[in-house]
Amino acid sequence: MSSIFQIFKEQLLNINLICRLAFYDIKGKYLLHYLGVLWQFLNPAVQILIYWLVFGLGIRGGEPIGDVPFFVWLVCGLIPWFFINPSITQGANSVYSRLSLVSKMKFPVSILPAVTIVSNSFTFIIMLIVLLFILIMNGIYPSIYYVQIIYYLFCLYIFLYSFSLLFSTFSTIVRDIHSLLQTMMKMLFYLTPILWDTGRLPEYAQNILKLNPIYYLIEGFRNTFLFKTWFFEDLAYTFYFWSFTLFILFFGATIHLKFRKRFVDYL
Numbered sequence: 001m002s003s004i005f006q007i008f009k010e011q012l013l014n015i016n017l018i019c020r021l022a023f024y025d026i027k028g029k030y031l032l033h034y035l036g037v038l039w040q041f042l043n044p045a046v047q048i049l050i051y052w053l054v055f056g057l058g059i060r061g062g063e064p065i066g067d068v069p070f071f072v073w074l075v076c077g078l079i080p081w082f083f084i085n086p087s088i089t090q091g092a093n094s095v096y097s098r099l100s101l102v103s104k105m106k107f108p109v110s111i112l113p114a115v116t117i118v119s120n121s122f123t124f125i126i127m128l129i130v131l132l133f134i135l136i137m138n139g140i141y142p143s144i145y146y147v148q149i150i151y152y153l154f155c156l157y158i159f160l161y162s163f164s165l166l167f168s169t170f171s172t173i174v175r176d177i178h179s180l181l182q183t184m185m186k187m188l189f190y191l192t193p194i195l196w197d198t199g200r201l202p203e204y205a206q207n208i209l210k211l212n213p214i215y216y217l218i219e220g221f222r223n224t225f226l227f228k229t230w231f232f233e234d235l236a237y238t239f240y241f242w243s244f245t246l247f248i249l250f251f252g253a254t255i256h257l258k259f260r261k262r263f264v265d266y267l
Contacts, residue, residue, distance in 0.1 A: 048074070056070040080218055081218065084160065088160060088163055089182055091161075092170075096168070110165065149221075158249065172263055
C-alpha cells in the first residue's frame with residue numbers, strides 16, 4: 001500500500017505542474033490547425049452522427065431503448081468513451097513519448113499519465129455540458145440521481161489513472177504493449193454496450209461482458225442520466241469494479257516505482 005500512497009502524494013504535491021503541462025498539451029496539440037481546439041469537438045460530433053445513422057437509423061430503424069430515444073442512449077455511452085479511449089491509449093504512451101523531457105527535468109514521472117488525463121478532461125467537461133443540453137431537449141430533466149455522477153466521475157478518474165500508470169510502464173519497457181493496447185481498446189469498444197443494447201443477450205453472456213470494468217462506468221453514466229438507478233443497488237458489481245481497479249492501481253504503482261529509475265535506459 002505504501003507504493004499507492006507515494007504515487008498519490010506525488011500527484012498532490014505536483015498538481016500545479018500537472019495543470020500547467022496539461023494546458024500546454026492542449027495548446028500545442030492544435031497549434032498548426034486553423035480551427036484550433038474546435039477539432040476536439042468536431043471529431044466526436046462527426047463520430048456520433050455516423051454511429052447514430054448506422055446503428056440508430058440503419059440497424060435499429062430508429063427504435064428506442066425502452067422509453068429512451070436511441071440517440072440519447074447512444075450519446076450517454078459515447079461521451080464517456082470519447083474520454084476513456086484517448087486517456088488510456090495516450091496515457092499509456094505518456095512516459096515513452098516524453099522520455100527526452102524526463103531525462104532533462106526533475107519531476108516525478110508518475111504525473112505524466114495524470115497530465116494526459118487532465119488534458120483530455122477539458123473536452124470531456126464540455127461534452128458533459130452538451131449532454132445535459134441534449135437530455136433537457138429530449139424532455140429528460142435533472143433528478144436526485146444526478147448526485148451520483150460525482151461517484152462515477154471518481155470511479156472514472158481512479159480507473160483511468162490506474163490503467164494508464166500500469167500500461168505507461170509496460171509500454172516504455174516493451175513497445176509492442178502499446179500497439180497491443182490500441183488493438184484491445186478497439187475490441188473493447190464493440191464488446192462494451194456503447195453502440196448496442198445487451199438486453200437481448202442471455203444472462204450468462206451479460207455477466208461475461210460485465211467483467212470489462214468499462215462496462216461498469218458506461219452503465220453508471222446511463223443509470224445516472226436515464227434509468228434512475230443507484231450504484232449501491234448492485235453491490236456485487238460495485239465490489240468487483242473496485243477490487244479490479246485497486247488491484248490495477250496497486251500493481252501499476254509497484255511496477256512503476258520499481259522501473260522508473262531505468263526509464264531513460266529505454267530512450
